Amino acid sequence: LGERLYLGMDFGTSGARFALIDKRGSIHAEGKREYPLFMSEEKMDWAPSWKTTLFSLLEDIPFHLRKLVASISIDGTSATTLIVDSNTGEPLWRPFLYNESCPDALPTVKSIAPPNHTVCSGSSTLCKLVSWWENDDSNKKSALLLHQADWLLWLLHGKLGVSDYNNALKVGYDPELESYPPWLLSQPYSQLLPSVRAPGTSIGHLKEDIRSNFGFPSDCVVCTGTTDSIAAFLAARATQPGKAVTSLGSTLAIKLLSTTRIEDARFGVYSHRLDDKWLVGGASNTGGAVLRQIFTNEQLEKLSKQINPMEASPLDYYPLQTVGERFPVADPNMAPRLHPRPESEVEFLHGILESIARIEAKGYSLLRDLGATQVDEVFTAGGGAKNGKWTKIRERVLGLPVSSATQTEAAYGAALLALRGIHEK
Template identity: 40%
Template sequence: MSGESALVIGIDIGTSGARAVAMNEAGEIVASGAAKLSAFSDDHRDPLAWWKALQATLGDVLVAIDPIRVRAISIDGTSGTMLPVAADGAPLATPLMYNDPVADRAVLDGIATHAPKESAAHGATSGLAKLLTFQALPGVFRVIHQADWLAGHFTGLYDVSDENNTLKTGYDPVSRSWPDWIERTGARVDLLPDVLAAGAPVATISPAAADAFGLSSDVVVVAGTTDGCASFLATGADRPGDGVSALGTTLTVKMLSDRPLFAPEYGLYSHRIGDMWLAGGASNTGGAVLAAHFTAERIAELSLRIDPETATGLDYYPLTKPGERFPIADPELMPRMKPRPADDAEFLKAIFEGIASVEHLAYQRLVSLGGPALRSVRTVGGGAKNPGWAAIRARKLAVPFLPVLSEEAAAGAARLALSGAREAGVL
């Protein structure tokens, strides 16, 4: 099937629920659905609840469209969430979530000894640490990621992953291979999945899954990604130099690059997306600093009194406590928020300016590490709704601020599904 009637579906599974969108060939969302994990289980680590939430949200989408129009499906999941499975996909233990640490010192020491410093496999929450934890279970076939397991329900394949989910398990996105050093950590490399590029076709849907959802027998299941990468792709950023700033509790900046960027001192590594690289870092500044001084209602009130076109002359580095990760790597960096003006509006403006300066420095850091010049910025998160703050940021960054196509990670997964459908020749 081709033409305007064709659709793809992107599915996002997170720690609290699942979301799905149907997208047409023009990249427009035509239907969406959502389901909470709590409707199916009190335990967010319950894989059956993941699957039931996915079924529910996919069902919401399919009742709003003609399922026969669907040409491809792609799924994103939380980065580093892993589970050991049998050959038929049956979970063999409770999964370890993206933020669940491994406490075994021998496991962590083995990784620290053998993994290159720029590898994302370091740390107690890494995918490799979880593989080493699960690998001795009887009957284990593979140790795979959340998105891999859910995609396997559509293909029957539980030994395939993507280049983004596998990054924290030690996959080398530059050589596009599992490196030899992984085996030296004691890991069973036979448990590692085959890896495809995010957005690459994996297989056609299994007859059982096609029948269960009323889908065509030639729907293509496409390799997915992590929730963070999917959220970036959802915005519409798609060229080197395109940046996305997330103004949430903390400030996160990400930028597409034409070359990989790795800087362990900043916790910075790169995800491969097609022929480009997605790099970024998270600062400790952000909305948490604002919330420490003002309520949301007070921020809205004071913002009306701010002139964003003039500068306060104050040089703040807003933090709630000492310590910074990126763009400065200093666990003892002190907050700089003095002098405090008597006028609350002026104080708020100075905080806005300070966070904007950190954002500017963050993009400069990415450029200094080998990234391209910043060419545009899209903004997501609660802070994106404040026009005064946006104007201050635009003045600091001096690049076009572009509209966000979507903040739904599921829309990013759908964009991968579009790519895979075109590669497979079904669009």
């Protein structure tokens, strides 16, 4: 028998991936699948599509490596919610997607939750649960709420009703008290809530029929998962307080490992628990989407080459795609600012990159002002991570070491959770 391997699967917004790693973190296999189209009554039926994708990914794992898999974990999109039959696990309703909003439930949720709680947003898991509870006439006695990752993991281990404290945050679980709060437990629909464990905790063995059909070993265990953005943070292996990951994708998102928990609904700032630490995050509306509106990727590369990153740009912009910003400035009326536009395209790009870097720096100082651990090193993920000139500009503006994260795939982070599930035993 060869060295044991750990399998992570990521169910993201546009497709699913797997990563198979060893205990040192080296990748032995990886792959990707698109979600197949399953329509019912002219609407996409996501549950069978995810289920098919799950088993396609298992088939994609090279056969000779399957017998080495010691554990499996899965991440899913945050607040993607299924209401299933608590006897059969079959969905009673089509899944509520991460970005779906249930504003009809907001007044009820706001009347029971503390002010500015994470659940007080139309797309929270709790709003989805309340909306279903108030509108559906089916048998509520045998209903159970699961997150996307919980349900996919259930298909593998067969024990209904298990979740993790990252996925459960947006339904109202309190990871500090390690329980659902009293204001939630007193509601009639609290009977639907799953039990909650730490991410990367062994739940049970992989089901016998799956083991034998696919050739996984008899000791292969399935572990609790997490959300996709936390899995992507875990992939960067920023494990010390003060380490942060900036994601420079369509938008700018920052995540910082802190010893203290901070929350501020005005800025959309909240904390996820990671063992004995807190993963603090904020997301700005600035980012690469604005760059894409102005420049092609080829232009970005060519123009960036001519920028001198040691020189500060005097241009002070606030690049936004549309009106409104939340973090690090809470102003729903903030207008995009990209003037004055210099004649030189190089100077223009320099001004935009430098302005986004200043917004990033302001984001980290806001987190510090709210009580988070001071940032001391930044790893970068997303399309902007490959721009070396931007990295140099950001190092100067942030006054910190900045580098690209070696691993940024959420599937890799999920594989690290699978590894953890074995070691915590």
